Amino acid sequence: MLWVTMFTRNALIKDHPFIDGNKRIGAFLFILFLQKNNMLYRANGEAKINDNALVALTLMTAKSLPQQKDTVIALIVNMLVEG
Secondary structure (H helix, E strand, C coil): CHHHHHHHHHHHHHHCCCCCCHHHHHHHHHHHHHHHCCCCECCCCCECCCHHHHHHHHHHHHHCCHHHHHHHHHHHHHHHHHC
């Protein structure tokens, strides 16, 4: 399921299905998915992804080349697993 979400997030940010707000919508849905699947917070209650990290991940995804999609997904997954 996480891989499906990574692909969906990547598609929202990269493919621009909306006139405006693609990155914001993609970031919101990513956080919503993490929250709904109990993956947003560490055991101590601290968020795994703070605001700065979310902005960085969103912009990195937006600026990445299509050939880098697997690398970007792996980075995000590793960050969530390690976090």
